[in-house]
Amino acid sequence: MTDPAAFSPAPALGGSSRTALRIGAGLARRRAAEKRFRAYGLTAIVLALSFLVLLLGTIFSNGYTAFSQTHLRLDIEFAQDAIDPEGKGDANALADGDYQALAKAALRKAFPEVKNRRAKRRLYKLVSGDAAYELQRMVLADPSLVGQTRTVWLTASDDIDMLRKGNVAVGLPESQRRIKDDELAWVAALDKQGAIERRFDTRFFTGGDSRDPEIAGVWGAVVGSFFTLAVTLILAFPLGVMAAVYLEEFAPSNRWTNLVEVNINNLAAVPSIVFGLLGLAVFLNFLHLPRSAPIVGGIVLALMTMPTVIIAARASLQAVPPSIREAALGIGASRLQTVTDHVLPLAMPGVLTGTIIGMARALGESAPLLMIGMVAFIVDIPKSPFDPATVLPVQVYLWADSPERAFLERTSAAIIVLLAFLIVMNLSAIILRKKLEKRW
């Protein structure tokens, strides 16, 4: 096709030798161009997929270490005068004890050579700030511990954890690292005694947020996401299906219906942050619903998810053949009975698939939730959709902003949890479609 003249009708093979020569001359070049073009296409796909691999690889290699946590073994003396100096022995008195002192005393005993005050302060920071609460919980669970000495595994501080996970550049000069030489020596000494080890970190899955990375967990965010998505599902699924049924089965085709359709398509493409602005202006400032609450987040995400549900539901209602409707109408069913008893059940697999995909998108959404205050630092696990809460993607955003090195792996681990939920949801959508889909 390089030149139209090259394709002028040739009377006989011999007579077209000039044309054939011209075609032949360009052939090598054209074939090379063909190969190049094909290679571009392949490169593009390989490039896109290698981005995907790089992205997931970075997240996983950064994050999987957060599932284990460094612990230190210390001989804790549960001294009476630190825990309960007045000897009352009831739960309140035990809860008020100075458990920090127990951990400090144990550390001093383990390293008696440390005399300097600054060095002592560094020594105390080997264990997490949470160690005191761990000891307190032990004593509250078993008050007979008071006065005894026990070997206890305590959570190490995030710096020590990072050191053990190889994330501290030990080669730098001492003044440039957070961990000083004496700390390295203590850790090495503990290591020699077998008093330091990494264990599976259950707290990451059961704890709420914290300023201390070593005890920060995702459970609060998971529960927040659950409440938010529950509200979204309760609103978006029935309303979306109802709207789809009306538009597909009952709406007269006029300008008004057309407007609604254009509207739904547009709404599906509106930037998510605009929904956040709507939520802020209408639900918080006008209706005075509680800030940071999953109920508001759920409503906003429901408005966002509804177009997806409607579009999916309409497509699967459309796929039900008209013969089903005609048969139902023919034996005397009303139009609504036809839909509720015959068409909708047949369309349900497609509707559910679309809903799950919409919900998966809602689970990963964070921008509109920033607008309605779901970015607060919340330690408590929410108990109802009206409690302040945050959601998984926003937790990722919050942790990503924290300066501690240990939060980097926590962030990646939270992303792994988030991706795991998304994979489960999308896989169930695919399985549902494979299992229940009908070809007419």
Add this chain to the structure above:
Amino acid sequence: MQLTALVLILLGLTYAGFRMGRRRAVAVSAGRAEKLHSLPAYYGLYLVIWCALPAFALLAVWLAFETSIVTELARGTLPADQQNLPKARLNLLINDIRNLAAGDIASGQADAAIRAAGERYKSLENASFAAMAVLCIALAAGGIAVGRRRIAPVLRARNLVERTIMGFLLAASVIAVVTTIGIVLSLLFEAARFFEQVSISEFLFGLDWSPQIALRADQVASAGAFGAVPIFAGTALISAIAMAVAVPIGLLSAIYMAEYATSRVRAFAKPALEILAGIPTVVYGFFAALTIAPALRESGAHFGLSIASESALAAGLVMGIMIIPFVSSLSDDVITAVPQALREGSYGLGATRSETIIRVVLPAALPGIVGSILLAASRAIGETMIVVMAAGLTAKLTANPFEAVTTVTVQIVTLLVGDQEFDSPKTLAAFALGLALFVVTLCLNVIAFRVVQKYREVYD
């Protein structure tokens, strides 16, 4: 919770109504069910409507207005000098009253007047709930009684029930329109308040953006400048970089998948590419800030370039990766939809495959491709988390991709996250930016849909 209990009682009543209606219908037919106009269950549903509809409507209306009315009444008990405080102070006071009523600790010193108001608030709240509960239950029970009297064999229960359900279906389909109207109105309303304080021309054409404003009159701070051009330029720069990544990669992938790939490669590559669209954007943001930006800065330093750690390049690059599937998926569909006859005609004339694609298939699929690119551009402009995490905060008017620029979405987030006051132009500016964002993306979407639709008419 008391409210949950009330809702459960109402639901119980509704179910009782259903059973009662069904039984009543059987009873009035006197054993001859064929005399009934509708199936007995429809008489049950008829009672459900009579019972639940008014009761839940009252509940919703009551809950919507309860807080403001109770607050207003409680405020009435405050001494006159406290009632005349400026609005912000008064709101703080009311918050204290609410906290006192809820048994929490008030922020300031609670004097006798506030305590009294708190007590009053609490008693009013209790009285209001009691009245609401009694009224709702009475309405539900009364509805059942009235509806039950109306049940007769000639009552066209099915038609009435279906008409009500139809009303609900219609209402559900209108929600999408209401949402759009809500978006437009809330943006317009707040933006109008912003434009009362800052002129539209300054906002649209001003070159200086520094929204910091003195919170108190005696504070030393800049007066704030609201020229949004640097923000629009930053958005355009990052989106352009994203499109420069996404369009070639997305389009070439689509061409390869539609024209060259074997069905097995296609079955693997298409869903794999779509995974890119399913990954939450906050993950991309983290990836951009953590991996791409430092890598770019270091490699830039290698070549003697100074690349900011929040450079437009890093954010744009990662955003481009994110929107690859938006380009490739739709383009793939339209390329596949080009009739095979066109390709065969071209092959018949001696063209190679790539020549056919470039000169025949792509021109035929062009409207659809343009549509997909416009949709992807609208996605890029409205994308928030990637730029919030990887782009800069200060507005700078530059076309240099190695510098840090800010975008519309970043500014909206930084202006609105945290404590806010709803009468300062700083907060309201976010709504003006939101309006601009909404209008631009809406235009892009409408044009894209139009282009795609027009294309469909050609071959069907």
